[in-house]
Amino acid sequence: MRQNKEQSLMTDMTVARSILDQLGGARFVAMTGARELVGSADSLTFKIGVNPKRVSQVRVTLTPADLYSVTFFRIGKAPQIESDVYCNMLEAVFSERTGLYTQLLQRAAS
Numbered sequence: 001m002r003q004n005k006e007q008s009l010m011t012d013m014t015v016a017r018s019i020l021d022q023l024g025g026a027r028f029v030a031m032t033g034a035r036e037l038v039g040s041a042d043s044l045t046f047k048i049g050v051n052p053k054r055v056s057q058v059r060v061t062l063t064p065a066d067l068y069s070v071t072f073f074r075i076g077k078a079p080q081i082e083s084d085v086y087c088n089m090l091e092a093v094f095s096e097r098t099g100l101y102t103q104l105l106q107r108a109a110s
Contacts, residue, residue: 019044019060019068022087023094024102032100052099060090072097 016039020028028034033049043061057073068085070093082093091102 013039015042015062016040016044019062019090022090023060024091028091028102031102031104032094032098048098048100053097055098058094058098070094070097 016037019039020037024031029037032051034046035048037044037046039045043059045057045059047057048055053072054074055072056075059071059073061069061071063069063084065084067083068087068090070082070085070090072080072082074080080097082097085093094100095102
């Protein structure tokens with residue numbers, strides 16, 4: 001019985017781990033100051049460091065359409081929701097809504 005419970009917990013974290021990987025993994029955490037990461041069966045929620053848009057927390061949720069819904073929380077303000085986000089758009093949506101970069105910018109080749 002214990003093994004089934006552990007397997008269930010591991011399965012539940014698969015989506016959260018995938019979301020973090022699609023955001024950039026350890027690089028994303030380092031660049032944004034993400035902390036207190038909490039995963040569920042269909043989402044990843046985390047707090048972020050100081051940013052120009054004053055977003056305090058972000059939740060990325062996998063929808064039944066296999067797209068993402070990203071909710072940006074600000075203290076004292078209504079949450080802002082970005083719906084129907086493809087996995088390759090997650091970093092751009094995050095950067096646009098928080099003002100934080102998720103990777104180092106590369107210089108154009110001469």
